[in-house]
Amino acid sequence: MGINHWPEGERPREKLLQMGALALSDAELLAIFLRVGVPGRSAVDLARDLLAEFGGLRPLLEADQPAFCAVKGLGSATYAQLQATLELSRRHLASQLARGNALTSPALVRHYLTAQMRHLGHEEFAALFLDTQHRIIRFESLFRGTLDSASVYPREVARRALELGAGALILAHNHPSGVAEPSDADRRITRRLQDALGLLDIRVLDHFVVGDGEVVSFTERGWM
Incomplete structure (x- = not known):
């Protein structure tokens, strides 16, 4: 069953908007980033598969491009998007630090x-x-x-x-x-x-x- 058919309170995006990002699991946060799954697997299912395959969130986020893109459902566009997201996070921390x-x-x-x-x-x-x-x-x-x-x-x-x-x-x-x-x-x-x-x-x-x-x-x- 696709995420669109889930109860609204269980859909990651709606859950984040209602309860905040801290209420979501690693798989749910990753599913929002991925946006879509693969045939037969929802974005949340794919996110869980990825976390299991890489051994957790950190190894996944720190994987190099060949290892990341070798996984079905991922690719160079997703890798580039991930790197941009991580760099935005680092720059956000830097701007906070620079102000004080x-x-x-x-x-x-x-x-x-x-x-x-x-x-x-x-x-x-x-x-x-x-x-x-x-x-x-x-x-x-x-x-x-x-x-x-x-x-x-x-x-x-x-x-x-x-x-x-x-x-x-x-x-x-x-x-x-x-x-x-x-x-x-x-x-x-x-x-x-x-x-x-x-x-x-x-x-x-x-x-x-x-x-x-x-x-x-x-x-x-x-x-x-």
């Missing part, structure tokens, strides 16, 4: 860094550059690769901070393993950056390590 003081929105900073970095299959080291009132100037990825093998150069971070006129920054990097616990190398790099930037009167306010479902703050650990 980063230190007054720690949860928003976490959400933003998670959206930017959790899906990466490699390790990246990045920074949120802030003005003297701790408002966001720019988020930039600075180094790529594991921190043990890919050097993080304090002079490059300092040079970029000066170019942007930053008065402070928040460091961030991801752990592709999914375990957010900082390593000894993470702590050593943070101290080096604090010392180097401190000579230029640029404060390092925090260092976040983004894992799979967890983000660790150095400041909250009492390390900064």
